[in-house]
Amino acid sequence: MTKKVLLKDIAKKAGVSTALVSYVLNGLEKEKRVGRDVVEKINKIAKELNYQPNQIARSLRSGKTKTIGLIIADISNPFSGQIARFIEGEAARLGYTVIIGSTDENSTKFSSLIDSMLYRQVDGLIMAPAEGSSQKIKKLVKEQVPFVFIDRYFPGISANHVVLDNYEATYNAVNYLIAHGRKNICLIIYKTLAVHMQQRILGYKHAMKDNGLEDNIIVKEIPRRSYFQVKADTEKNMDELFADKKMDALLFAANALSISGLYAIRKHKIKVPDELAVIGFDGHEVFDFFEPPIAYIKQPLEEMGTEAVRILVEQIKGVKKTVHTEVKHQFISRESGG
Amino acid sequence: MTKKVLLKDIAKKAGVSTALVSYVLNGLEKEKRVGRDVVEKINKIAKELNYQPNQIARSLRSGKTKTIGLIIADISNPFSGQIARFIEGEAARLGYTVIIGSTDENSTKFSSLIDSMLYRQVDGLIMAPAEGSSQKIKKLVKEQVPFVFIDRYFPGISANHVVLDNYEATYNAVNYLIAHGRKNICLIIYKTLAVHMQQRILGYKHAMKDNGLEDNIIVKEIPRRSYFQVKADTEKNMDELFADKKMDALLFAANALSISGLYAIRKHKIKVPDELAVIGFDGHEVFDFFEPPIAYIKQPLEEMGTEAVRILVEQIKGVKKTVHTEVKHQFISRESGG
DNA sequence: TAAGTTTGCTTAATCGTTTAAGCATACATT
DNA sequence: AATGTATGCTTAAACGATTAAGCAAACTTA
Structure with missing residues (x-):
């Protein structure tokens, strides 16, 4: 790259010190009592030379980088991509730049991304x-690093978070299905103790119980692995499910599970919603x-x-x-719901 | 955040200058002839204090940030997301961090993102x-900013790029359709002079001509706007196309066009491939x-x-x-191809 | 023994900003 | 005339690392 224009260059050309230039370009001309003509001269020269302050130097001095780190599961997943987009947009509006990293749901990667x-x-x-x-998170808390959880959080740690009303989401979906005459509703969910998923399970179970259907509860847990694996595991589970035919509705508790499940439903040529009502995520x-x-249950990604x-x-x-x-x-609400 | 550990802290604790600490931690102990015991002491203290060098200070000094800017159309689009993911991965492997920005195909946003x-x-x-x-690009060239185009490029500007064999992609697809008995093949493409799209048009036209079908060429151009708009525009164009029934195959030249087109095909209840062969992108x-x-025509995103x-x-x-x-x-190759 | 070499360290400049502190000069006040 | 106070500027330290240059002391060599 060709040599950049520095404060010093402007100062030299204007015949003043760099301090004055800095004051003027940062809008401190009143407070720092800079002369009218000098202000004009500096502004003119800065524009002429197309001066752009070096953010690195600025950051070093101020201790602020105006940069936000975004750590998600996988940027190539549309859910993550969309939320990243909104985050990027709002951050830009507030003068921040975003660095993105994907964890693949792997805590080692997560940790090294944070580092x-x-x-x-x-x-x-x-x-x-x-x-x-x-x-790792506890360390962040101890070191007072500002952060916000999104989509998920840890129950034992008091930290900022933005999450869905997971419990209500599945609770309402189940009620919808029941209201449409379904009784044997199966929940397909990731095998995990993560709170957001547990909330979804709870919403499902409570809704079943509140409708006297606690004996009909069926939960299928799929290990959370690569997308490819999830698809295979879901398919296997669905094969079993379809074998005993008792079920008349399926509720998926996550996006990739929904897609994977749909592949299976399609394979088995199940008639939706006649044989089986389906709600995705x-x-x-x-x-x-x-x-x-x-x-499907829709998350307000922009708001989040x-x-x-x-x-x-x-x-x-x-x-x-x-x-x-x-x-x-x-x-x-769509036809698949029953 | 709590106060960070600095080189100075290690130096003080070890009773040496910061220069020595820097040499040791950067593996220059041989070259700079640092004493054995001092090396050990410094390494030990650095580990104890969990020292992490301040990248900002390092960048200011070195003039290198080890950061790559990635500018794409829209990170929430799966195509962009996947490519971003691979870029992020390879960059990390080489010690670089990635900053992402979305242009929405808007040259003003593009320009300000670069800035x-x-x-x-x-x-x-x-x-x-x-x-x-x-x-804007010419300025980058003049200022010798290192950059690489991906997916597209400007013909008048000699710059690095990684692009698909766009011409061959459509040329081969058309030949495939013709080999499967189709004669009235319509190309759906964005209305743009961008080279990569022009190459796709050319591949299509040449393939038609090389098979003596130059009189059957039909190209429908859709303005490139928001996804929502594209969907509406495509639908309108497809309505017209389906009205005169001459067509027996459709070739989509971009992803969003394919999806939009499929919505229309579905709406019109066209039988694929009996009435219409379809190839997506x-x-x-x-x-x-x-x-x-x-x-569909698949781009090798990881390789790109x-x-x-x-x-x-x-x-x-x-x-x-x-x-x-x-x-x-x-x-x-899939059934829809004919 | 004098000169040269090796070893092991320190000093201080540097990157490009920001900003506290200080220094003249001009003007107002008594 | 002496003092106070705006006004308009400069100087230099600071941010946290890297690194060229230099300085002693110890050791070789002739």
């Missing part, structure tokens, strides 16, 4: 923590194309993303209060 | 340039779920992403040679 981001002096973090990361174009279109950024920026600015935000799901 | 990234002193850029950005789960599954990073890092390290990489498409 590498702190190492780069990010001002704060927004993250969907991988399981088994609570030790998170939304996907595949839901539109399925015959019939799939009803922007809210997370706002909370984080508050924290970065020194607000101490811990914020727990629960956003409301939306139920997208 | 903001340079402003943050990225070492180089990987980008899918928006149309109408050639002036880029791949998508929707292609799997469509009845029948949609054949990693290759782009490698080329960029070479450039950052000072290699002057301009690299043009054309990666090979893959044709995924």
Whole structure:
């Protein structure tokens, strides 16, 4: 790259010190009592030379990088991608740049991503923590790194988070199915102790119980691995499920599970919703194309993303209060629901 | 955040100067002839205090941030997301961090993203340039900013790029359709002069001509706008197309066009491939779920992403040679192809 | 023994900003 | 005339690392 224009260059050309130039370009000309003509001269020269301050130098001096670290499961997944997009947008609006890293739900990767981001002096973090990361998180809390959880959180740790009303989401979905005459509703969910998933299970179970259907509870747990693996595991589980035919509705508790399940339903040529009502999670174009279109629980991604950024920026600015935000799901009613 | 451990702290504790500490921690102990016992002491203390060098200070001194700027159309789009993922992975492997920005195909946003990234002193850029950005790009060339185009490029500008063999991709797809008995093949493409799209048009036209079908050429151009708009525009165009029934095959030249087109095909209840053969672009789960599954032209995203990073890092390290990489498409044959 | 070499360390400049502190000069006040 | 106070600027330290240059002391060599 060709040599950059520095404060010094402007100062030299204007015949003043760099301090004055800095004051003027940072809008401190009143406070620092800079002469009218000098202000004009400096502004003119800065524009002429197309001066851009070096953010690195600025960061070193100020201790702030105006950078946010975003740690998610996998940026190539549309759910993560969309939320990243909203986060990026809101961050830019507030003058922040975003660095993204994907964990693959692996706590080692998660940990080293955090290190590498702190190492780069990010001002704060927004993250969907991988399981088994609570030790790392406790360190962040102790070191007072500003951060916000998104989508998930750890129950024992008091930290900011923005999450879905997971319990209500499945509770309502189950009630919808029951209201449409379904009784044998199976929940397909990841095998994990993560709170957000446990909430979804609980919402399902309570809804079943509240309708006197506690004996009909069926939960199928799929290990959380690569997308490819999840698809295979889901298919196997579905094969078993379809074998005993008792079931008349399926509720998926996560996006990739929904897609995987739909592959299986399609393979078995199950008639939806006649034989089986289906409710998916998170939304996907595949839901539109399925015959019939799939009803689903929708997360307000834009709200979650922007809210997370706002909370984080508050924290970065020194607000101490811990914020727990629960956003409301939306139920997208479609034919598949029964 | 609590106070960080500095070189100075280690130096003080070890009773030596910061220079020695820096030498040791950077593995220069041999070259700089540091005493054995001092080396050990420094390493021990650094480990004890869990020292992490401040990258900002390092960057200011070295002029290198070990950061790559990635500018794409829209990170929430799976195509962009996947490529971003591969880029992120390869960059991390080479010690680089990635900053991502989305242009929405808007040249103003594109330009300000570049500014903001340079402003943050990225070492180089990987980008899918928006149309109408050639002036901005020429400046980058003049200022010798290392960069690599991905997916697209500007013909008048000699710069590094990694792109698909766009011409061959459509040429072969058309031949496939013709070999399967289709004669009235319509190409659905974005209305743009961008080279990569023009190459796809050319591949289509030449294939038609080479098979004596130049009189059957039909190209429908869809303005490139928001995804929502594209869907509406495509639907309108398809309505017209289906009205005159002459067509027996459709070739989509981009991913969003394919999805949009499939919505229309579905709406019109066209029988694929009996009434109409269909070939999509880029791949998508929707292609799997469509009845029948949609054949498509697949881009080797991993190869494109990693290759782009490698080329960029070479450039950052000072290699002057301009690299043009054309990666090979893959044709995924499915029932929809005829 | 004098000169040269090796060893092991320190000093201080540097990267490009920001900003506290200080220094003239001009003007106002008594 | 002496003092106070705006006004308008400069100087230099600081951020946290890297690294060229230099300085002693110990050891070789002729």
